[in-house]
Amino acid sequence: MKGPASSWSAKLYKEMKKAGIRLCVSLPDSWLSDLIVRMEADPEMIHVPVSQEEEGMGVCCGAVAGGMRAALVVQNVGVMNSLGALATFPISYGIPFLLIISDRGRLGDQAFYDVEKGKNARALLAQIGIQHFDIPADFHARGTVPDAYGLAEAAQKPIALLITRETFGA
Amino acid sequence: MNQRDAFQTLAKYVRDELVVTGIGSQTQLWHSVFHRPGNFYLSGPMGLAVPVSLGLALARPKDRVIVVEGDGSLLMNLGALAAVAHHRPKNLLILIMDNECYDLTGIQPMVNQGRTDLQKIAQGMGIKETYEAGRKADLAQALQAAQGRKRPAFIWARLKPLGEKPPPFPYPPHETKYNFWQHIRGRDR
Numbered sequence: 001m002k003g004p005a006s007s008w009s010a011k012l013y014k015e016m017k018k019a020g021i022r023l024c025v026s027l028p029d030s031w032l033s034d035l036i037v038r039m040e041a042d043p044e045m046i047h048v049p050v051s052q053e054e055e056g057m058g059v060c061c062g063a064v065a066g067g068m069r070a071a072l073v074v075q076n077v078g079v080m081n082s083l084g085a086l087a088t089f090p091i092s093y094g095i096p097f098l099l100i101i102s103d104r105g106r107l108g109d110q111a112f113y114d115v116e117k118g119k120n121a122r123a124l125l126a127q128i129g130i131q132h133f134d135i136p137a138d139f140h141a142r143g144t145v146p147d148a149y150g151l152a153e154a155a156q157k158p159i160a161l162l163i164t165r166e167t168f169g170a
Numbered sequence: 171m172n173q174r175d176a177f178q179t180l181a182k183y184v185r186d187e188l189v190v191t192g193i194g195s196q197t198q199l200w201h202s203v204f205h206r207p208g209n210f211y212l213s214g215p216m217g218l219a220v221p222v223s224l225g226l227a228l229a230r231p232k233d234r235v236i237v238v239e240g241d242g243s244l245l246m247n248l249g250a251l252a253a254v255a256h257h258r259p260k261n262l263l264i265l266i267m268d269n270e271c272y273d274l275t276g277i278q279p280m281v282n283q284g285r286t287d288l289q290k291i292a293q294g295m296g297i298k299e300t301y302e303a304g305r306k307a308d309l310a311q312a313l314q315a316a317q318g319r320k321r322p323a324f325i326w327a328r329l330k331p332l333g334e335k336p337p338p339f340p341y342p343p344h345e346t347k348y349n350f351w352q353h354i355r356g357r358d359r
Binding site for chain 2: 022023025046048049050051052054055056057058059060061062063064065066067068070084085088089092093094095
């Protein structure tokens with residue numbers, strides 16, 4: 001785990017633990033690979049790899065219902081894939097957890113397959129009533145992740161934190 | 171054995187387990203047969219009962235968790251069985267109610283009608299402890315056998331048509347959550 005990616009993801013992972021997150025569900029994205037390695041390697045973390053984002057959202061809701069803080073770590077297309085489930089379960093029931101999302105398809109991304117994700121994901125989150133915040137470069141100093149979990153619990157709703165190029169200083 | 175018979179058989183077996191029910195007739199019938207504080211009823215999201223039960227079982231390793239899901243819902247998120255097989259929570263029992271149709275919405279045939287062996291699917295996903303139950307006695311036996319296991323179990327209950335409209339489920343989602351969370355907090359005190 002070397003290079004800039006390991007530096008910011010190490011800090012982000014530390015902040016996730018500081019927020020009390022003890023179960024992480026993941027589906028890979030290249031921006032998330034180092035974070036996922038850390039989840040898997042940590043004996044204090046329950047890491048649940050899944051094959052579909054909606055399924056992961058269900059696992060998070062079950063963990064939270066059982067009294068454990070949880071995060072779903074996926075690419076922004078995962079939100080688009082899970083809209084119905086997000087609306088009819090954690091929004092409808094009021095179940096707080098964090099969505100930690102790599103926000104692909106924004107300025108700086110050049111891949112054609114990411115364009116629609118970057119164009120739509122934020123608007124869709126807002127449309128179904130999920131507040132979302134960019135993770136700033138100094139998130140570790142600001143306490144962004146624990147703050148976001150606090151807000152999720154106050155709202156009794158999921159909160160989305162978006163990993164952008166600014167997050168890791170690219 | 172129809173779905174109500176299966177739930178009545180399950181009710182005789184349940185003690186202090188947390189029971190998660192999938193949307194529609196699973197929630198409606200289980201509520202009418204055995205309403206209790208340890209039930210977590212899903213009434214919105216289709217296909218999520220197994221993933222929810224996995225999260226619950228992992229978060230609460232000292233509690234036994236039973237999930238009751240329909241065949242249509244299971245097929246919606248089959249990958250969840252692979253996640254169960256990966257984590258092998260020994261406190262999780264999956265009970266699939268297979269009537270080969272969408273009974274609640276007018277008995278439309280399921281895509282699996284007469285062809286799909288859900289027990290073999292579970293085995294293929296890596297779940298080793300599996301049972302098939304076509305009669306009440308089979309189900310009672312499977313529930314009993316699964317009790318002392320050291321790994322997750324899967325029961326494929328093969329059902330006849332229900333022949334009745336299940337009573338409606340009365341609680342809105344926030345109330346369902348609140349009741350279950352209060353129960354969980356009470357266990358943790």
